[in-house]
Amino acid sequence: MTGNLIIISAPSGTGKTTILKQIMARLDGLAFSVSHTTRPPRSGEEDGRDYHFVDKEGFVALRDDHGFLEWAEVHGNFYGTSRKEVADRQAMGQDVLLDIDIQGARQVRQAAPEAISIFIAPPSWQEQEKRLKGRGTDSAETIALRLANARAEMADVDFYDFVVVNDELETAARMLEAVILAMRAKTRRDHNGAPLSLPEGVS
Structure with a gap:
């Protein structure tokens, strides 16, 4: 049984x-x-674990060879999801989480209409700004840009199938977990993602 695609977006x-x-x-x-x-x-990130870090020339070559399921330019940098990597994971029966923005989400929805989409939203703009400043990795100018982009992303929230507000981390994680479990039940899978073993005569 082929695994599902799960789009996750958030400012x-x-x-x-x-x-x-x-x-x-x-x-x-x-x-x-x-x-x-x-x-x-960024500090602490590892190639192959957090991202596949490539130069612009290598990225463009992959893009032009139709190697990406989706790609987008965000804050002056390119991001892309490997078509082959996703297909290989799905073929193994795994549900694949795609951490992408609204540009990528629209591209994936066109290619895979069955994908479910989830948006993680901040509880308030004040808290969003506080969290960005608390990271200590961005300049004031970059934070202002990220906040402006966040407002633009929130304008497209109705595109998504589900919305989870991260007001409290544990509650937000449980809500996201519930959505994934419900998706598995809908596609006849158990809580671990394996195909259900139903009584004879039940389809």
Whole structure:
């Protein structure tokens, strides 16, 4: 049975990365799609684990060879999801998490209408700004740009099938987990993502 595609989008500083790490630790049968990017690695990031870090020339070559399921330019850097990596994971029966923005989400929805989409939203703009400043990695100008982009992303929230507000980390993680489990039940899978074993005569 082929695995499902799960689109996850959120503005910068919403806590998406932390939530996804919790979900990956809680649920079996999930695979995280490691995106390609042209942006420099941040402190603590590893190539192949957090991103596939490539130069612009290498990214463009992959893009032109139709190697990406989706790609987008964000804050002056390119990001893309490997078509082959996703297909290989799905063929193994794994549900694949795609950490992408609205541009990428629209591209994936066109290519795979069956994909479910989830938006993680901040509880308020004040909290969003506080979280971005708390990271200590961006200039005031970059934070202002990220906040402006966040407002633009929130304008497209109705595109998504589900919305989770990260007001409290544990609650948000449980809500996201519930959505994934409901998707598995709908596609006749158990909580680990394996095909259901139903009584004879039941389809």
